[in-house]
Amino acid sequence: MLSVKQELLTALAAALERLAPGAGEKAAFESPKVAAHGDLACTAAMQLAKQLKQNPRQTAEQIRTALLALPAFERWVAAIEIAGPGFINIRLRPAAWQQAVREVLDAGADFGNRPANGEKVLVEFVSANPTGPLHVGHGRQAALGDAICNLLATQGAQVYREFYYNDAGVQIATLANSTQLRARGLKPGDAGWPEAAYNGEYIQDIANDFLAGKTVTSDDRAFTASGDIEDLDSIRQFAVAYLRHEQDLDLKAFQVRFDNYYLESSLYTSGKVAATVQKLQDAGKTYEQDGALWLKSTDYGDDKDRVMRKGDGTFTYFVPDVAYHIAKWERGFHKVVNIQGTDHHGTIARVRAGLQAAGVGIPEGYPDYVLHTMVRVVKGGEEVKISKRAGSYVTLRDLIEWTSKDAVRFFLLSRKPDTEYTFDVDLAVAQNNDNPVYYVQYAHARICSVLRSWGGDRAALVGVDLAALDSPAAQTLMLALARYPDMLTHAAAGFAPHDVTFYLRDLAATYHSYYDAERILVDDEAVRLARLALVAATAQVLHNGLAVLGVSAPSRM
RNA sequence: GUCCCAGUAGCUCAGUGGAUUAGAGCGCUUCCCUGCGGAGGAAGAGGCCACAGGUUCGAGUCCUGUCUGGGAUACCA
Incomplete structure (x- = not known):
């Protein structure tokens, strides 16, 4: 404030x-x-x-x-x-709004940020299993997750970005099998190619590199292929490392980074899954029926009780999920946000019920969830459904290559997460005011251009007399700048990056309007400097807001 | 069947601490270039906030019900 x-x-x-x-x-x-x-x-x-x-x-x-x-x-x-x-x-009084300009210039890139409050927050997002390239839905999640991390950081939290995946389950076995078959020369449609297999062309690439005995390195692992076509375990490990590396490239192109990668398999090897089951049993929240072990999740608002251990002795997927969240809690993260697709909606009640039943002191409503809907992609007026690379969907990298990192991030953050979004590729590359990314970035570039024409030292504007900023147009702009800190607080509290997107569009519009109303580089020095301070402050806030979204603020376009 | 989300201008959407006259972009109608980037700006038309009740001094916003659309509902992850 x-x-x-x-x-x-x-x-x-x-x-x-x-x-x-x-x-x-x-x-x-x-x-x-x-x-x-x-x-x-x-x-x-x-x-x-x-x-x-x-x-x-x-x-x-x-x-x-x-x-x-x-x-x-x-x-x-x-x-x-x-x-x-x-x-x-x-x-x-005008002096009150002028004070806002001074504060912006004084704080610079920190304007709008609150001091560190010692709160630790873990945000889990993307969490894609290494079975293929990241698709547009992952892109929405990456944009959302990263922006929410930035938002929470502006409010003083210490934010930890985590990516959770499984390198061992059924899906990974299918991946290994598909790769082995490709290595043997089979492809989708051939006799002997199973129903449950990955059909994307990238599987052939993995198989080729495996046979060539290559080494792949991702952010969290490295592996050298044995090259032995019979060595299914080596194939599995190689394929996982290969696809993790591919995802790293996608994420790097999107400028998203993670502090940690957490393996679902580690929950088993470390005994956390077994310990969780034990806790639930000790708490008397389970029962045996039909050869399975059930959790009384209905005691905690779930629709029906859920199977924990199946007839074949293995656990259902939400059990490691509960163990994982207990681990998050025990690692000291008492505030956790999970970003997931709405298709995972059903798991929320189960996981929360399990956490309550475990009786380890975790409060109700832990963790927080942000659910997002799917994204359709339209290009040339028609929906794009197929990517040669992935086999069945548009990849995040396709989208970035067709448009730009900035456009993809801004567009994917221009709606509430639970609103279905149609990504218009043609609009994202349009260089006119129909395109909101350009509209906002242009406002910033336009200010930079004025500052270049002036040629003075921007830092010298911090202390100038602002009394000349008394016109209605100037006041409207100062009012918009003054709103920024509260807007950020509200957006962070609601995990709502789209608030920032809307704000930036509004600020850009207010600036364009101001620019049209008043000439900045006038002869009167006092007026000129005051106006320069105002527009420099505007550029600063545009820059700060775009930074929260992970979008650049170019000084020339 | 049950649960979740949505229904606001012709279209795409904001508005989730109840508040003064419900907003934006696009589209449509006019208008502004002897100006620091027109990749811009100004003005106008356009809405019984799905419907019906309720709470309140006051409801797009909260509660109940109905209708419509989308999604979720495995001893799959």
Whole structure:
């Protein structure tokens, strides 16, 4: 929150407290949607009227009088009006908004960020098993996850990015088999090619490299192929390392990085799965029936009880998932966000039920989930469904190559996660104002161009006199800048990067409008410097916001 | 059947601390280039916020029900 607003809020709380004990907690400002309602609005009068047994307008009048006498209000507020049923509309002096410009220039890339608060947060996302290239859905998840990490970091959290995958299960066995068959010269459609196999062309690539005895290195492992076609274990390990490396390339192209890769198989080898089952049994939350072990998940709001250990003695997938989340908790991450597709929706109740049943002190509602829907891709007016590389879907790398990292990230963050999104490839490469990425980036580049024309030292703008910034156009722009910190806080609290996207579009529009209304490089030096400070601050906020989304802010386009 | 999500302008969507006259982009109608990047700007038309009840001084927002669309519902992961 901006310092001026904070100062006024504190003063408001004190005034309310004097009026009615306990009322100080109701101190809050709203941002009116209509300019005629001032810069800040307060609805406390309507909330307190009943308690004070008087009509809200009367209460508002009392609050108004009290506020006008306070030093903070004398300094920053131009007028306070009572409107409608009892709204207290506050109009700030230009100096208050000018203060925002100063704060932006002063803080620079840190503007909007809160100081470190010691909170550790783990965000798990992408978590794709190494069975093929990353698809567009993973792209949405990568964009969301990375932006949410950045958002949480702006609020002072220490963020840890984790990628969870399985290198041992049924899917991986299928991968190894498919690769072996390809190595033997078979391909999809041939007699002897099984139903359950991976059909993408990339399997042939893996097989070729395996036979050539190559070495592959990914972020979390390295492996040299034995080249022995009968050596299924070597094939498996090689294929996993190969595909992990491919995913690394996709993620690198998208500029997403991880702090850790966590293996599902490690939960078994370390005994965490067995220990989890034991905890659940000791807690009396399980029972045997039909040759299987069940979890009483209905005790925790699930639709029905779930099988933990199947008739064949193996565990169902959510058991390691529960073990994994207990491990997250025990590693000290008391705040965890999982980004997943809506198709995993059903697992949430199960995992949370398991965590509660385990009785290890994990609070209800742990972990948090952000679910996203699928992405359709449209190119040339038609839906694109097939990628030669993957065999059956559009890959993230396809999309980045057709457009750009910036466009893909911005577009995938331009909707709420649970809104289905159609990615229009032609729009993403369009260089006009239909394309929101260019619209926002252009605003930044345009400012940089003005600053270049001026030719002065940007750092020198920090201390200039801003009194000349008193026009309506300038005030609208300052208001937009001042909104940034609260917008970030709200977006972080709701795991909602699209708030940032919408804000940036609005800020860019406000800037373009300002640019059209006032010439910046005027002859009057005082006016010129004040305006330069304003636009430099705007560039800074555009830059900071784009950085949260992982999108660049070019100074030339 | 049960559960989740959605239904807001012609189209695509914001709005999830209840609040003053419901917003944006695109499209449509006008208008602004002897200007620091027109990859821009200004103005206008366009909505019974799916429907019906309820809570409230006040509901697009909260509660209940109905309708419509999408998704999830394995001893698959």
